[in-house]
Amino acid sequence: MFSFIKKLQELLSKAKKNKGLWFTSISVLSISGIILFMYIILNMTNTVKEEVYVSITSSYFKSLENILKDKKQKYIEVSEAILSNTRVLDAMGQNDMVFLDKYATTINESYAKNELKALSISFFPATDTTSMVRDTITSTMRSKSQISGLEVQQEGVFITLIQPVTVGENFLGLIEIKQSVHSIKDDFEANNNSFVFLLDKKMLVKLSLQAKSGRYKDVVSDYVVYQGAYSSRFYSKISEAGPDLFAYERRIGYGADDIYFRTYKKATDINGADVGLYVIGEGVEKNNGFVNIAESMVNSVTSAALGLVISILLFMF
Numbered sequence: 001m002f003s004f005i006k007k008l009q010e011l012l013s014k015a016k017k018n019k020g021l022w023f024t025s026i027s028v029l030s031i032s033g034i035i036l037f038m039y040i041i042l043n044m045t046n047t048v049k050e051e052v053y054v055s056i057t058s059s060y061f062k063s064l065e066n067i068l069k070d071k072k073q074k075y076i077e078v079s080e081a082i083l084s085n086t087r088v089l090d091a092m093g094q095n096d097m098v099f100l101d102k103y104a105t106t107i108n109e110s111y112a113k114n115e116l117k118a119l120s121i122s123f124f125p126a127t128d129t130t131s132m133v134r135d136t137i138t139s140t141m142r143s144k145s146q147i148s149g150l151e152v153q154q155e156g157v158f159i160t161l162i163q164p165v166t167v168g169e170n171f172l173g174l175i176e177i178k179q180s181v182h183s184i185k186d187d188f189e190a191n192n193n194s195f196v197f198l199l200d201k202k203m204l205v206k207l208s209l210q211a212k213s214g215r216y217k218d219v220v221s222d223y224v225v226y227q228g229a230y231s232s233r234f235y236s237k238i239s240e241a242g243p244d245l246f247a248y249e250r251r252i253g254y255g256a257d258d259i260y261f262r263t264y265k266k267a268t269d270i271n272g273a274d275v276g277l278y279v280i281g282e283g284v285e286k287n288n289g290f291v292n293i294a295e296s297m298v299n300s301v302t303s304a305a306l307g308l309v310i311s312i313l314l315f316m317f
Helices: 002-017 019-083 086-093 097-111 135-143 181-189 201-206 232-241 243-252 290-316
Strands: 119-125 147-153 156-167 170-180 194-200 216-220 223-226 254-256 260-268 274-283
Touching: 019 086, 019 119, 019 156, 019 170, 019 181, 019 254, 019 260, 019 274, 086 097, 086 119, 086 156, 086 170, 097 119, 135 147, 135 156, 135 170, 147 201, 147 260, 156 181, 170 181, 181 194, 194 201, 194 232, 194 260, 201 223, 216 232, 232 243, 232 260, 232 274, 243 254, 243 260
Parallel strands: none
Antiparallel strands: 119 170, 147 156, 156 170, 194 223, 194 274, 216 223, 254 260, 260 274
16 A cells, blocks of 8 residues: 555656646646536536426326316216206106207306307216217216216317216116316416327317318327417427427427427326327426426526636636
């Protein structure tokens, strides 16, 4: 150990005698240290930024989950209020579609002030064997169990609750309550966030010609958007980024550009099939937004580090 220290001292002594070699060595070591310092600082700040992005993504997904839960609870409360009417129960038991259709129309008109937010009520008596119904209603009629979630129907994409109607042990049929998936936008925009639902192109075949004709626009890859529900400013940035960046952002779950930070969540229907994407985001310049705070923190630390490096270099030379 002592011999190693002695040899090191001898090398340093020789190096100091050679002024050119000494200052070159000191400069190389100093610059290498500065580069290492910058790498550590930048890597550390980027890691913190990514952790903030992951945290925001998780927060958005939790908000979406809560919105969907709240909608389901609202549907249940509406169905309970409707089914407290004994005349409705009698009509379902007697397959009185004239009364049920008129009753549903009256309720639906009261909700129809806003097309995308409007609730829609439908009745399906168990004794009705003549009406044509979709597969979801048929299977739920057989299972006699509640089902809820996203569903692509002929009229559009809906957040749906199908509730069995029973009196004692008598199964009378089903009541369906649904609302456009695009209504979620209002819940996020209330907090100055952005939202868009992108529909998988393969689901377009389930829509009626009237429901899809001229209303959907290609966004990126295999996804389209219902133009009437959203401002193009948010989803157009996804298109501009291109399919390769979109695929990468989808894989990691989030992405950002000069205007927006956005997160992606796969949307599955009540049967478990992939039908589209929920895209949630916020402007990177949003006041008090976590994205803005993270970006400001990274820029501040980077500026401070560069300032320190420049000061050291000026001092050295």
